[in-house]
Amino acid sequence: MDIRTNVPLAPHTALAVGGPAERLIVIESTAQLVEALRRTDLAPFWILGYGANVLISDAGLPGTTLLMRSSGIEIQGSTLIADAGVWWDDLVRAALDHGLWGLELTSAIPGNVGAAVVGNIAAYGQAVSDTLEWVEVYDPATTALRRLETAELKLSYRFSAFQTDELRSWVITRAGFKLSATASTDLTYRSALDVARELSYDVTTLAGRRATILETRKRAGSIWDYRNPDAESHTAGSFFRNPMVDTATAEKIMSYDETGKSLELLKQMNLVHGGEQKRVSAAHVLLAAGFHRGQAWGPVRLHPDHILKIENTGGATAQQIYAVAQEIIHTVKEKLDIDLTPEVRYLGKFE
Numbered sequence: 001m002d003i004r005t006n007v008p009l010a011p012h013t014a015l016a017v018g019g020p021a022e023r024l025i026v027i028e029s030t031a032q033l034v035e036a037l038r039r040t041d042l043a044p045f046w047i048l049g050y051g052a053n054v055l056i057s058d059a060g061l062p063g064t065t066l067l068m069r070s071s072g073i074e075i076q077g078s079t080l081i082a083d084a085g086v087w088w089d090d091l092v093r094a095a096l097d098h099g100l101w102g103l104e105l106t107s108a109i110p111g112n113v114g115a116a117v118v119g120n121i122a123a124y125g126q127a128v129s130d131t132l133e134w135v136e137v138y139d140p141a142t143t144a145l146r147r148l149e150t151a152e153l154k155l156s157y158r159f160s161a162f163q164t165d166e167l168r169s170w171v172i173t174r175a176g177f178k179l180s181a182t183a184s185t186d187l188t189y190r191s192a193l194d195v196a197r198e199l200s201y202d203v204t205t206l207a208g209r210r211a212t213i214l215e216t217r218k219r220a221g222s223i224w225d226y227r228n229p230d231a232e233s234h235t236a237g238s239f240f241r242n243p244m245v246d247t248a249t250a251e252k253i254m255s256y257d258e259t260g261k262s263l264e265l266l267k268q269m270n271l272v273h274g275g276e277q278k279r280v281s282a283a284h285v286l287l288a289a290g291f292h293r294g295q296a297w298g299p300v301r302l303h304p305d306h307i308l309k310i311e312n313t314g315g316a317t318a319q320q321i322y323a324v325a326q327e328i329i330h331t332v333k334e335k336l337d338i339d340l341t342p343e344v345r346y347l348g349k350f351e
Contacts, residue, residue, distance in 0.1 A: 001025060001036065009060065012067065013051030014110070014224055016234040017318040019060025019348070021046075026067045030083050030136075030173045036066055037171060038143050046347060047171060049112035050087065050226040053119070053236050055325075057348025058318045068112050078179050079133065084114030084172045087226070088121070091177075096206050100179035102131040104206055105187065107213040110224045110237070114172040118162040119343075120155045124189045124213060129155035131184075136174040137167075145173060157279065158241050158343065190265060192216045221306050234312040235303060239325060240282040241341045249338070250278045256287040282340060283308040289332045300324045322350045 007024040010016050023042065027033045037045060044063035048054065068085030073094050075081075080100070082091050088111050092103045105126035109116070117135055120128050132150050139146055154161040161167045187193065187203050195201070195216045202208035217223050222237060245253065254266045266281075286307050294304035299316040303309040310324055329340045 001032070001039075003042075003064075007065075009048070009051075009056050009065065012048065012226075013054055013056060014226075014234060014236050015051075015055060015312050015318075015321060017058070017312060017316060017321060018056025019058050019318075021060060021065035022062050023064040024067060025064060026069050027085055028069055029072060030070070033066065033068075033084070033171070033173055034138060034145065036064070037138050037140070045171075047114070048347075049085065049115045050110065052110035052224060052226070053115065053343065054345045054347055055236065055318055055321055057346075057350055059349055061348050068114065070112075072174075078181060080177045080179060081174060082113045082177070083174055084112060084117075086113045087111075088113055088116050089225075092210075095177075095179055096210060099181065099206065101182060101184045101206065102126070102179040103177065104209045105185060105213055107210050108217050108223055110226070113175055117153075117172055117175055118160055119158055120160050122158070124187065124192055124216075126185050127155075131177045131179055133176045133178040135172050135176075138171040138173055140169050140171075187212070188268075189216075190261075190268070191220075195219070221303065221309070233303075234314075235306075235309040236344045238282065238308045239310045239342060239344050240285075240308060240328075241343045242279045242282050243285060243338050243340060244279045245338060247278060249336075250280050253280045253284045253288050253336075256284050258287070281308075285332055285336065285338055285340065286328065289328075289335045291328065291331075297324050297327075318348075319351060322346070 004024045007021045009018040009021050025036050036042065042064040046061045046065045048065050049068045070083035070085030072083035073080060073086055073091060075098055078100055080091060080095055089108050091113055092107050095103045105124040106121060109121055109123055116128050117132060135148050136145055137148055187209060192212050196203050196212040201212045203212055257266055291302060291307065293302055293307045295302045299313050300320050301311050301313055303311045310321055312321060325342060332338050332340050
């Protein structure tokens with residue numbers, strides 16, 4: 001087991017900030033993960049995937065950071081089994097290579113399989129919960145592995161039981177996804193369908209759907225790959241979750257849309273993205289609270305094209321990014337009485 005000390009973590013995150021890991025181990029298999037977790041002399045542990053959705057403290061992380069880097073994918077009929085450290089889009093491509101439907105609309109979501117389950121990631125009408133059959137987890141109380149069925153995970157919008165005290169200390173080691181030989185989800189999201197029509201992509205095929213989603217995400221500035229990081233723009237994607245509000249507030253918030261979409265279309269898009277017409281876009285919430293695209297606080301700004309992305313334009317600290325996020329949360333609460341919840345995970349100590 002290769003244990004390195006005092007390793008900078010900023011290069012391992014999309015935001016390019018954060019202090020060092022006291023100790024760091026690169027995990028390339030489930031066996032290595034379990035071996036490390038059973039080493040009580042290495043605790044406490046921090047599980048870090050590909051750094052796409054985290055903000056790490058400038059002070060760094062004490063104990064041991066486990067950097068998840070695995071390629072373990074098994075195909076058992078229509079079931080795909082993946083190690084927690086597998087890059088999510090590698091799993092999507094494996095499904096497509098075997099003609100299996102159910103993951104194609106989540107193409108190019110950055111991160112690892114374990115994080116995808118913890119956050120029940122979703123895009124364009126598909127969610128992890130649609131196909132997840134089971135997860136294998138490491139129970140720190142017994143140091144044993146056990147299997148949990150999907151029904152035990154309380155999956156909902158951007159949520160799983162792994163975000164609660166009940167399972168927070170458990171570590172996902174593998175996950176099984178039950179896919180289909182035929183289309184299992186309709187593509188109804190307007191911006192994606194517009195791309196497909198423009199480029200003549202056939203969304204009744206897996207290849208056509210993937211091409212459509214990749215181009216749609218590219219146009220939205222939502223393509224990030226840890227193997228080819230963008231040195232000029234450092235964001236963790238959408239920083240906040242879409243909040244649930246009452247009907248009147250939802251319609252008022254949607255009136256701040258800058259794209260010219262109709263109220264009915266925005267409601268339909270909210271339904272596809274968040275499962276509820278009243279789960280409004282957090283981007284619209286920021287606009288309604290008076291924030292604007294490109295708004296800057298020194299080296300930290302709201303992305304000029306995508307207000308929901310907090311960007312490190314160069315030289316920002318994790319504390320500066322955290323402070324901007326807190327200002328946004330407090331302002332939205334004060335002006336709109338809406339509670340914004342970060343989608344980005346905070347790791348380590350912040351002031």
